[in-house]
Amino acid sequence: MTAAPGEIVGPVRVGPVAHGGHCVARVDGRVIFVRHALPGELVRVAITDDSHDRFWRADAVEVLEADPERVSPACPVAGPGGCGGCDLQHVSAAGQVAWKTAVVREQLQRLGGYAWPGEVEAVEPRWGWRTRLGLVTDDDGRTGMRRHRSHDVVPLPEGGCRIAAPDPVLMVDGVPTGPAEVVERAAGRDWRVAADGFWQVHPAAADTLVSAVLEGLEPRAGERAFDLYCGVGLFAGALAARGVRVWGVEYARDAVEAARRNLADLEGVRFSAGPVERVLDRLPARTDLVVLDPPRKGAGRRVLERAVARRPRAIAYVACDPAALGRDLGYLLGGGWRVRSLRAFDLFPQTQHIEAVAILEPGPA
Structure with missing residues (x-):
C-alpha cells in the first residue's frame, strides 16, 4: 500500500x-x-x-x-486539519469517559502488568474550564493555536476557545499578558503562582487531587513525608495542615521560593531546589509517606529506588500520563509494592489527557 x-x-x-x-x-x-x-x-x-x-x-x-457516541464538535476548528488542542470534541461526555478508561486500562496492563478495574471519573465543568491558556501569533499577527503536530497557526474562531475559562491566565508567544503573578485558591488557602509557572488548569483539579492524595495516604499528625516534584507546595501544604513534617523537593528554584512564601505560616515544612534524584540523597533516611507528582515523563527508576529505600508506609503517585504511570507502577510492583487504590480523573475534558492518583503500600500484589 x-x-x-x-x-x-x-x-x-x-x-x-x-x-x-x-x-x-x-x-x-x-x-x-x-x-x-x-x-x-x-x-x-x-x-x-x-x-x-x-x-x-x-x-x-x-x-x-x-x-452512537459521536457528536458534532462545538468548536468550528476542532475537526480535521484544525486546532490540535481538543482531541475528543467529536465524542459525547459518556464516550470520552469510556475512551479514557480504555486507554488507562491498556497502558497500565501493558506497561505495568497491572489490571485496573476502575473507571475514569468525570469532573465538572466540561466546557469553559481551562484557567490557563497559551496562544501563538502567526506571521500576520493573528492569534491562535497550533495545528496538530505542526507549527502552523490556526486562528481562534469567533467567540474564542470553547474550553477556555471566561478570564484565563493568558500567555501569548510564551509571555504573560496580565500580572506576572496570580492567586489561586485550593486546599483551603491561597497560593501565589507565577503566571508562567505550573498550576493545574481545571478549576476543580487541585482540590480533586489533594482530596484523593489525603484520602489515600490517611496522614497522621507527627509523621514525616517527602513531597517530590512539589511545585509551589500544594501537597506539602495539605499534609502540613494535618500535622505532618514535610520535606519538599522541586527542580525549579522559582517554584521552591514560591512554596516557601505560600507556606510561611506553617511549621515543619522545608523545601529544597534541585534535581529530585540528587536532593533525595540529602533527605532523612526514613519517612512515613511519599508524594510523587512528576512531569509527564514520570519519576523513573532512580527516583523510585531512592524513595522506597526510605521504607515509607505508603506512596501517593500523581500522574498526568498513563504510560509513565504504567512504567513506574511496573517497577514498584516488581519491587514488592502493591496498589491499594488507583483513581483517574477527566480533568481535561474534550482532550485525550487525564490525571490519576495511585496509592501504593508495601506487600504482595
Missing part, C-alpha cells in the same frame, strides 16, 4: 482507541493512527503523515457508519 499526505484512503474500519488521542486502524497490513474517529466506525481518512516505516497518521474526513 502506498499513499501520500493529503491522499484519501478508504473505506477504513476503525479499531480500538490508543494512547495519544487516536484510534488504530489497519489497511493492507499498514497500521494507521486515526484522529477524529471512534472505534468501530467506517470512515474515509486523509493521510497526514507517511514518514514512519511502521505506521502512518491520518484524519477521519468522512464518516460512513457512525458510532
